Amino acid sequence: MRITTLASSSSGNCALLSHGGTHILIDAGISLKRIRAALNRLGLSPGDISAVLVTHLHGDHISGLPRLAGNTNARIYATRETIDSVAVNMPAGTELEIIAPGMEFYVRDTAVQAFGTSHDAAGSVGFVVASETRKFALVTDLGIVTQEVLSAVRGADAAVIEANHDPVMLRDGIYPAAVKQRIASDRGHLSNAACGELARQLTESGARTLILAHLSPGNNTPELAIGEVGAALSRAGAVVGGDVRLSAAPLHEVGDTYEI
Ligand SMILES: [Zn+2]
Numbered sequence: 001m002r003i004t005t006l007a008s009s010s011s012g013n014c015a016l017l018s019h020g021g022t023h024i025l026i027d028a029g030i031s032l033k034r035i036r037a038a039l040n041r042l043g044l045s046p047g048d049i050s051a052v053l054v055t056h057l058h059g060d061h062i063s064g065l066p067r068l069a070g071n072t073n074a075r076i077y078a079t080r081e082t083i084d085s086v087a088v089n090m091p092a093g094t095e096l097e098i099i100a101p102g103m104e105f106y107v108r109d110t111a112v113q114a115f116g117t118s119h120d121a122a123g124s125v126g127f128v129v130a131s132e133t134r135k136f137a138l139v140t141d142l143g144i145v146t147q148e149v150l151s152a153v154r155g156a157d158a159a160v161i162e163a164n165h166d167p168v169m170l171r172d173g174i175y176p177a178a179v180k181q182r183i184a185s186d187r188g189h190l191s192n193a194a195c196g197e198l199a200r201q202l203t204e205s206g207a208r209t210l211i212l213a214h215l216s217p218g219n220n221t222p223e224l225a226i227g228e229v230g231a232a233l234s235r236a237g238a239v240v241g242g243d244v245r246l247s248a249a250p251l252h253e254v255g256d257t258y259e260i
């Protein structure tokens with residue numbers, strides 16, 4: 001199983017998961033042009049994508065979806081609330097599949113499970129993707145890590161996890177008070193410290209590859225995020241760079257490909 005983030009920040013999200021000849025995109029929050037260029041760099045084109053899994057209806061996850069849908073035969077999986085928000089913009093004939101938290105389905109021979117997330121978007125979910133021997137989780141856009149999230153991601157070999165903000169940068173930053181409050185709330189985004197706690201639980205259940213994601217350009221830096229999450233892992237006895245690979249997904253560019 002191979003994981004590559006194509007873009008990951010509050011301004012646009014898209015990740016590629018490949019297993020054998022099955023290629024799955026998670027979210028399409030960047031333009032078709034950027035998705036195509038990123039896929040080309042990896043030797044793929046939109047026509048090679050079997051499925052697009054959509055986490056939720058915010059623009060940084062769906063802005064490129066309608067044009068992508070018109071340029072691929074991929075089936076699009078999203079919750080009813082997300083589909084309702086994009087359906088009007090989708091080209092005729094798009095294959096839309098309604099999913100719900102807790103639901104399991106297959107993309108060819110790859111199992112996918114959606115789980116609910118605590119976020120200020122109706123019907124928001126994260127995903128676990130599993131082959132016979134490997135399990136991957138994508139956990140972004142959530143204000144708190146609930147039991148539902150933890151039980152879904154337990155045992156993942158690798159995960160893309162949200163490290164959205166440093167609370168001090170957020171507090172001192174330029175955002176209006178209401179936006180700051182939203183980001184820091186239980187239905188907002190995970191701080192570096194909350195991400196560290198999630199990372200600890202993941203490594204304790206076997207994760208060896210953690211990719212920090214959805215960093216806020218104004219309220220975080222890769223160095224701060226890696227520093228804080230790395231410290232949490234070290235305190236728990238993990239050897240970062242040894243038994244655990246820890247990295248931050250580039251905000252606006254294609255990241256490294258991680259084989260698990
Ligand atoms: Zn987002």
Ligand SMILES: [Zn+2]
Binds near residue numbers: 121
């Ligand atoms: Zn969101």
